[in-house]
Structure formats: C-alpha cells, structure tokens
Amino acid sequence: MRALVLTGPGEAEVQEVPAPVAAAGQVIVDVERAGVCGTDVELFTGEMSYLHSGVSSYPLRPGHEWSGTVTATGPGVDESWLGKRVTGDTMIACGHCRRCRAGRHHVCDKMRELGIRDGLPGALAEQLAFPTTYLYELPPTVDATVGALVEPGGNAQRSVTAAALDPGERLLILGTGTIGLLAAMIARSRGLEVHLLGHHLDVARHLGFDRAWTRDTLPGLAWDGVIDATNSPDMPGLAVQLVEPGRRVVWIGLSGTPSTVDSREVVLKDVTTVGILGASAGLADTVRAYASGSVDPRPLVAATVGLEQAADVLAGARPAGAGPGPKILIDPRR
Incomplete structure (x- = not known):
C-alpha cells in the first residue's frame, strides 16, 4: 500500500510499504480522511521534542487525526465491526497499570501515540491497523470529513x-x-x-x-x-x-x-x-456533538488533497483553491 513516510528533517515521500495485517484485538481500517496538524508539521521539520528525546525517530509514518471504514478483523475481534465507519484514540496504553485502571490511560508510562511515537504507524496511509479497545464507531450523520475532526x-x-x-x-x-x-x-x-x-x-x-x-x-x-x-x-x-x-x-x-x-x-x-494532553476523555462527547449537529466542524476544512500532496502541505504549502479554514485533510485513496 501507499503511505507517507518522513525520512528526515524536511524530507517526506510517498512509499510503497507492506499492507498491515490485523493482530489479535485489531482491525484493518481503509483510511478515508486524515488531518494534518501542528504536531505532524513539527515531526516533518524536526522540531518536535520527541525527536530529540528519542521517543520518535526517522523513518516515521505520521497521521493521528483520521476516519475510515473497517475492512478486516484480527483474531478475537467481533466481526460486527466490518463495514463500520470509525475513528480512534491517539493514545494507546498498556491497559493494566494503576493509571490505566483509574481512567488516565493517556498518561500511562507505556503509552504509545499513533503516528507520533515509534512503533505505531500512522493514518497518512491507505490502510491502518488499530486496536478495537480504542476504536469509536461513527454514526451515519458523521461523514468521513467530520470523523477526521473528532480527535482535535x-x-x-x-x-x-x-x-x-x-x-x-x-x-x-x-x-x-x-x-x-x-x-x-x-x-x-x-x-x-x-x-x-x-x-x-x-x-x-x-x-x-x-x-x-x-x-x-x-x-x-x-x-x-x-x-x-x-x-x-x-x-x-x-x-x-x-x-x-x-x-x-x-x-x-x-x-x-x-x-x-x-x-x-x-x-x-x-x-x-x-x-490538557490529548483528546481521550473528550472523544465520545465530540462524536455525540457532531452527530447531533450542535457542533459542525466542516467550515474549518480549507481543502482535501491526495496523499501525493501531503509532503507539500507539511512544508507549509496552501493547496490551490483552498478556503479560509485552518485545516487541511488528506484523502489517501487519491
């Protein structure tokens, strides 16, 4: 499959990489939209503190604001997930420590961040392997564009x-x-x-x-x-x-x-x-607010472009015809 890979400070390219395989407890998601945010830009430029502390390193596959459709399930996963549009938490924790048991998994000592820290390839790709524990189903009123704005x-x-x-x-x-x-x-x-x-x-x-x-x-x-x-x-x-x-x-x-x-x-x-670190405790309320229409984030989206343009967006380029909003989305299927 195609995925955006950050190969060094200021360097990014779309590469052919092995398609993900769902492990136990995971699903495969066909990514429909992925957002570009300031963290992604800092990972691209090399300014992100995680790159200096060793938590993150190149090559790195970014993308933590996303939505898509479940197309495969791993061992132990209920097949009712198949065909559902979903998004997910960025913070993937151990699930067993004192902090996780108390509902503070986003500050778990063993917490990993999708598309940010090493070990969890991100969503600026055609497909994504993701654990169901941190998955959120999106109601029919939440389309792919709105779903990618659940994390922010x-x-x-x-x-x-x-x-x-x-x-x-x-x-x-x-x-x-x-x-x-x-x-x-x-x-x-x-x-x-x-x-x-x-x-x-x-x-x-x-x-x-x-x-x-x-x-x-x-x-x-x-x-x-x-x-x-x-x-x-x-x-x-x-x-x-x-x-x-x-x-x-x-x-x-x-x-x-x-x-x-x-x-x-x-x-x-x-x-x-x-x-405030991370969206975890606010994700369910955000899905409900978007689904009800009490909050409509779509005017924030200036443009949606293909994966081949993602590197230019990270470098600060504004797509031709972009609207005034601050958010650029990527459609990895383009």
Whole structure:
C-alpha cells in the first residue's frame, strides 16, 4: 500500500510499504480522511521534542487525526465491526497499570501515540491497523470529513470542560487555529459567551464569533475562564493575568520554547491552572456533538488533497483553491 513516510528533517515521500495485517484485538481500517496538524508539521521539520528525546525517530509514518471504514478483523475481534465507519484514540496504553485502571490511560508510562511515537504507524496511509479497545464507531450523520475532526475536537472538548463554566459565563479563548475555533464552537453550544483573541480573525467572524479581538482591541472585561490554544510562550502568562480571581486557566497550546508564568500571580489570584494532553476523555462527547449537529466542524476544512500532496502541505504549502479554514485533510485513496 501507499503511505507517507518522513525520512528526515524536511524530507517526506510517498512509499510503497507492506499492507498491515490485523493482530489479535485489531482491525484493518481503509483510511478515508486524515488531518494534518501542528504536531505532524513539527515531526516533518524536526522540531518536535520527541525527536530529540528519542521517543520518535526517522523513518516515521505520521497521521493521528483520521476516519475510515473497517475492512478486516484480527483474531478475537467481533466481526460486527466490518463495514463500520470509525475513528480512534491517539493514545494507546498498556491497559493494566494503576493509571490505566483509574481512567488516565493517556498518561500511562507505556503509552504509545499513533503516528507520533515509534512503533505505531500512522493514518497518512491507505490502510491502518488499530486496536478495537480504542476504536469509536461513527454514526451515519458523521461523514468521513467530520470523523477526521473528532480527535482535535476531543482536545477542544476537554479544554472547554476544564474551564468549568456555567451557561452565560464569559470564556476567552486565546488562538484562532483549529483547536481554538473548535473550542469556541463547543463553548457556544454549551451556552457560554465566547470571545476569541488572535491575529487572523476572518474565519472566526465568518463562523459567527463577532466577539473576536486582537491584543490592541481586547476589551477590559471580566473573564470567567481563559483557554490558551496558541503556541506562543507569552500566552500562558497572559491567560493568568486576564482570568478572574478564583477561576480557571486551561493550557492546551505548546510553545517551542519554555513559557514564563509568574506563580505568585497564580497563588495570589487563587487561580486553578489545568493542562490538557490529548483528546481521550473528550472523544465520545465530540462524536455525540457532531452527530447531533450542535457542533459542525466542516467550515474549518480549507481543502482535501491526495496523499501525493501531503509532503507539500507539511512544508507549509496552501493547496490551490483552498478556503479560509485552518485545516487541511488528506484523502489517501487519491
């Protein structure tokens, strides 16, 4: 089968690789859509910290935002999975340790990440072998495009939940990329007053978020919760400065250099800070939100291109005719 392979920093090519065979507890998925995100770009450029710590290495097959159809089952797998459209968790854990048993498998010491860490080839390929333990069936109202946005939606879902706000309260989201905009959509569906801060606000306003600001125009309001969905080292500290005393700051963005946060301000304002790693606990709620139509992520997709164009997308190229949204999807069947 064809798969995208990262062969070194700034180097990627589509290669013919052995098709996967379903092991015990696994299915084979024909991948219909796979998303490209910032983590994939950092793996391509060589900036991803896992490459420096030895957790990941080249050659590497990326892709952790995906949807597809089950076409084969391995030993011990119920054949009712055949023909179902599915997506899956990125975090694949041991399932037996104290953290896994407590529902925190995404921080398991033996946790592997699909398409990110070594050992689990990703979904930027025609087929994918995947364990049923971490599989999610997609209802008929969730098509291939929307299914590939479940994983980023799960991260956004967890972020909004962690802000712990009631309907009518005011949420400020720093960042207008895919996660920031998905968090805004989810927060709006929960009845929150949503504000966004960013540099590029056209997409946010097109999605109906009129309360979209730059640093210069941000009003001096009381922010009941703040989510930082940027990659700027300055934003985590700004979030603490802006949030109301006694409320919550949620950090889901990761900067390339260490962020500076004054812990004295956290203490003296009695602020609760929450870090979000991965979508795991938010996936089921995201599938339900997409299926019900309360959140429609499709306007975020700027273009869908074939596997041969994936390397150009990772290098920062914008496909011809792309819309204004931040997300590029890959159809590996093209």
